Amino acid sequence: MEDISDVLNKKExxxxxxxxxxxxxxxxxxxxxxxxxxxxxxxxxxxxxxxxDQEAYLTDETRNNVQLxxxxxxxxxxxxxxxxxxxxxxxxxxxxxxEKPLPAPKAxxxxxKFAIEKGIKKTPKPKSTWDDILQKWIPTYGYKxxxxxxxxxxxxxxxxxxxxxxxxxxxxxxxxxxxxxxKNEYQRLRNIAATRKIKVPSVGLPPLExxxxxxxxxxxxxxxxxxxxxxxxxxxxxxxEVVSVKKNIPGLxxxxxxxKSMKEEKTTSLQIIDSINNxxxxxxxxxxANKAIHAEEVQRFREKKEGGDKKKGGGRSRxxxxxxxxxxxxxxxxxxxxxxxxxx
Amino acid sequence: MGVIQRVVKPRTKRGKRILLKKQPKxxxxxxxxxxxxxxxxxxxxxxxxxxxxxxxxPDAVMLTQKNDILPFDDAVQIEKLLQKHDxxxxxxxxxxxxxxxxxxxxxxxxxxxxxxxxxxxxxxxGCSEFKGLSEISAGVKPVLIFLGEQFDSDQQLxxxxxxxxxxxxxxxxxxxxxNGIEHVISITAVDNKILFRSYRTILSKTTLKTPRVELxxxxxxxxxxxxxxxxxxxxxxxxxxxxxxVKGKKIKSVRRDGFGSKLGRLHMTKQDVNSLQTRKxxxxxxxxxxxxxxxxxxxxKNGPVVKKPKVAPATQTKKLKKFSKKGRKLKGGxx
Numbered sequence: 001m002e003d004i005s006d007v008l009n010k011k012e013x014x015x016x017x018x019x020x021x022x023x024x025x026x027x028x029x030x031x032x033x034x035x036x037x038x039x040x041x042x043x044x045x046x047x048x049x050x051x052x053d054q055e056a057y058l059t060d061e062t063r064n065n066v067q068l069x070x071x072x073x074x075x076x077x078x079x080x081x082x083x084x085x086x087x088x089x090x091x092x093x094x095x096x097x098x099e100k101p102l103p104a105p106k107a108x109x110x111x112x113k114f115a116i117e118k119g120i121k122k123t124p125k126p127k128s129t130w131d132d133i134l135q136k137w138i139p140t141y142g143y144k145x146x147x148x149x150x151x152x153x154x155x156x157x158x159x160x161x162x163x164x165x166x167x168x169x170x171x172x173x174x175x176x177x178x179x180x181x182x183k184n185e186y187q188r189l190r191n192i193a194a195t196r197k198i199k200v201p202s203v204g205l206p207p208l209e210x211x212x213x214x215x216x217x218x219x220x221x222x223x224x225x226x227x228x229x230x231x232x233x234x235x236x237x238x239x240x241e242v243v244s245v246k247k248n249i250p251g252l253x254x255x256x257x258x259x260k261s262m263k264e265e266k267t268t269s270l271q272i273i274d275s276i277n278n279x280x281x282x283x284x285x286x287x288x289a290n291k292a293i294h295a296e297e298v299q300r301f302r303e304k305k306e307g308g309d310k311k312k313g314g315g316r317s318r319x320x321x322x323x324x325x326x327x328x329x330x331x332x333x334x335x336x337x338x339x340x341x342x343x344x
Numbered sequence: 345m346g347v348i349q350r351v352v353k354p355r356t357k358r359g360k361r362i363l364l365k366k367q368p369k370x371x372x373x374x375x376x377x378x379x380x381x382x383x384x385x386x387x388x389x390x391x392x393x394x395x396x397x398x399x400x401x402p403d404a405v406m407l408t409q410k411n412d413i414l415p416f417d418d419a420v421q422i423e424k425l426l427q428k429h430d431x432x433x434x435x436x437x438x439x440x441x442x443x444x445x446x447x448x449x450x451x452x453x454x455x456x457x458x459x460x461x462x463x464x465x466x467x468x469x470g471c472s473e474f475k476g477l478s479e480i481s482a483g484v485k486p487v488l489i490f491l492g493e494q495f496d497s498d499q500q501l502x503x504x505x506x507x508x509x510x511x512x513x514x515x516x517x518x519x520x521x522x523n524g525i526e527h528v529i530s531i532t533a534v535d536n537k538i539l540f541r542s543y544r545t546i547l548s549k550t551t552l553k554t555p556r557v558e559l560x561x562x563x564x565x566x567x568x569x570x571x572x573x574x575x576x577x578x579x580x581x582x583x584x585x586x587x588x589x590v591k592g593k594k595i596k597s598v599r600r601d602g603f604g605s606k607l608g609r610l611h612m613t614k615q616d617v618n619s620l621q622t623r624k625x626x627x628x629x630x631x632x633x634x635x636x637x638x639x640x641x642x643x644x645k646n647g648p649v650v651k652k653p654k655v656a657p658a659t660q661t662k663k664l665k666k667f668s669k670k671g672r673k674l675k676g677g678x679x
Contacts, residue, residue: 011551018550036513037485037525040505042493045534055561058491058541062530063559065489066545073522074554086521096510097584099375099432100368101454 022071024064034072035092039065107195110187161278222249366430370588374515375451376431377404380422382438382446383412388468389437389445395471395564396435399512399529399542402483405429415448416572419457427455433511443571451510453576453584461504462571466537474563476544480526485514486542487525492533501533503575523547528559538568 030041041061049057076087108116115121128137131152138148156169193199212220226232226249237243260268354360365373377400379393397406413421415436426434436448443464450460471477488509495505512529525545532539543559550556576584597609630638 014551018552018556021556022550022552022554036509036516037487037520038509038513039487039489040495041489041491042496044493045491050534054539055565058530058532058539059543059559059561061491061532062489062528062541062543063557065491065530066487066525066528066559067557069487070522070525070547070557071554073520073525076522078522079519084521085523086519088519089517092516094509095585095587096506096513097451097453097458097581098586099372099453101583102586102588103368103370 022067024067024071026064026068030065030068032069032072033092033094034069034076035090036094037069038094039069041065107191109191110194161275219249370590374403375433375510376429377433377435377511378426378429378431379404379406380413380425380434380436381407381410382436383410384439385410385437386439386445388465389439389447391470392447392465392468392564392566393435393437398471398477399486399564403514405431415450415460416462416574419460419574422450423452423455423457426452435511446571447568449507449511450574451507453580457574458576458580458584459503459507460572460574461507462573463538463568464571466567466569468567469563469565471563474561474565476560476562477542480544480562483514484524484526485517485520486512486527486529487545488512489528489530490532491530494533498533500570500573500575501538504538504570504573505531523555536569538570540564540566540568 026041026043028041028043030039030043032039045061046057073087076089078085078087080086125140128139130136131138131148134148134151136148138152139145153173156173158165158169225235228235354363379397381390381393385393393406397404407425411421411425413436415422422434422436426432432452434448434450434452436450438446438448440446443462445465445468447463447465448460449463451458490505490508495501508531525547528543528545530539530541530543532541542562542564544562546558546560547555548558575581599607601607
């Protein structure tokens with residue numbers, strides 16, 4: 001009996017000793033963040049001890065704080081995995097700045113914004129559709145789609161209202177596809193530019209490649225005219241300039257057309273329907289008349305040329321637009337030049 | 345600036361991965377540190393840099409060339425260097441007559457300098473004088489102890505403490521082995537000085553569950569004085585500290601019972617018992633003649649091999665819709 005009590009006493013004593021060795025008492029409770037294994041001890045220093053033996057004092061203070069953290073860690077529920085004892089750490093409380101800002105949500109494209117505004121929802125397309133002509137499933141896009149298209153469109157019907165039946169429809173189709181792809185790419189890049197806030201010129205001319213269309217030239221003139229400090233208010237007119245009523249300035253708001261009457265609207269819509277329904281070749285009376293007049297004129301010109309060398313000074317028949325002031329003995333007449341008529 | 349911003353498009357998968365890695369993430373990777381030697385250095389400064397590099401090691405690089413940079417005059421060069429190394433912490437060393445034995449600790453947010461502190465080394469004792477740092481396993485998360493009430497009362501020191509935590513905490517952990525705590529860094533603010541000490545722990549068993557800790561100094565042991573500083577405005581610091589709202593996606597129809605096993609509900613199509621694959625045996629294998637016979641009978645029954653649509657297109661789309669509503673088809677038995 002004595003032995004047992006002896007052993008118990010010894011155990012109790014050792015327990016008390018180890019308890020003492022583990023416990024740490026502080027006036028102010030240190031702030032401990034177990035998530036980051038962090039301890040902020042804002043207790044005052046014992047100045048006397050610090051002055052006399054700094055290193056030993058610092059080590060002692062640090063040890064006490066580490067002991068506190070260890071005590072807290074061992075209180076957490078212990079888990080066992082592959083023979084290793086571990087604890088789950090709580091979420092870190094101490095806030096540290098991030099390295100990079102939070103990722104922004106993916107920016108919507110122009111179309112997506114528009115679709116949301118209008119409430120347009122995407123209708124899911126089937127991945128492949130049955131083709132009755134080929135007797136095959138044809139994928140909507142991707143692998144084997146192009147091959148199927150080639151099989152299907154080995155011949156193309158010339159539409160009835162075609163202006164020129166001799167146009168290569170295959171080439172036209174290819175070109176149209178190319179254009180669509182280019183447009184899509186352009187829009188994709190524009191969307192990227194919008195999200196990255198890169199400035200893209202909206203006003204101006206397309207890059208100078210080859211000759212410009214007359215419409216493009218008109219646009220260029222219009223843009224140039226208003227590109228002054230006064231927005232073109234004091235811009236003088238050229239001598240022979242025809243002021244276009246319709247200004248082809250990209251980005252400028254178009255004026256709203258006045259509302260049509262019921263009758264007018266009806267006729268215009270009927271015309272549209274007519275043009276769609278009527279697959280027969282269009283007969284443009286005006287164009288035909290113009291053609292006939294042109295042919296007549298050409299014939300007359302030839303006749304005149306053949307027998308016209310005798311006649312001179314027939315300036316009356318000239319139209320007013322092509323009137324040329326006579327040059328009074330200023331130089332030689334060059335006559336017909338080599339490279340054909342000078343085109344203006 | 346008149347320079348056109350170009351959209352960088354990666355040409356290879358590897359390049360794409362690298363760019364993706366550099367992009368902002370919700371859960372960030374550990375901050376890396378770049379050690380930048382300045383124009384001139386002294387022995388103690390360069391040794392101190394080397395020792396600090398040892399403490400940071402897997403998440404740090406030391407630049408080998410000298411750099412003619414004055415961080416407090418022009419921080420752009422440092423920002424560029426950090427951007428190049430895709431890291432956000434830096435330690436810059438310099439030594440001149442006006443400010444001898446100089447270290448600049450700093451960090452960036454969104455590729456711009458957030459905080460910078462210039463610390464002068466008053467006294468320095470390297471790791472070689474203590475020995476024992478090599479016994480600490482590499483990459484272990486240290487315990488950080490901050491002593492002194494100046495860290496709470498002084499705004500400058502408070503920010504410096506934040507920087508120190510950022511610099512030395514390593515990556516945040518979910519789990520830890522309590523017996524695996526090996527390294528302690530203690531930083532003390534006393535008499536306008538910052539005392540940097542680093543220790544190795546020795547855990548001795550007690551009769552209780554918790555062990556007793558003893559510390560052994562392993563170095564480096566440095567006494568710093570704070571010189572110049574550059575602190576982010578409270579607004580910027582607040583935005584930089586913004587925490588993401590990390591809410592996981594709710595997992596549907598999966599639960600756990602009291603015994604810790606995972607239970608799930610599956611939505612499956614009706615099982616065809618006739619075509620069920622049972623145990624494969626050599627004896628049950630079809631012979632070539634049988635296979636041929638079956639193929640022939642199939643051809644007689646169904647005609648050509650081309651598969652025709654079974655349903656009209658209208659019903660097809662309907663079926664598709666229903667399928668997408670129900671979600672992903674689950675495979676297998678119990679989750």
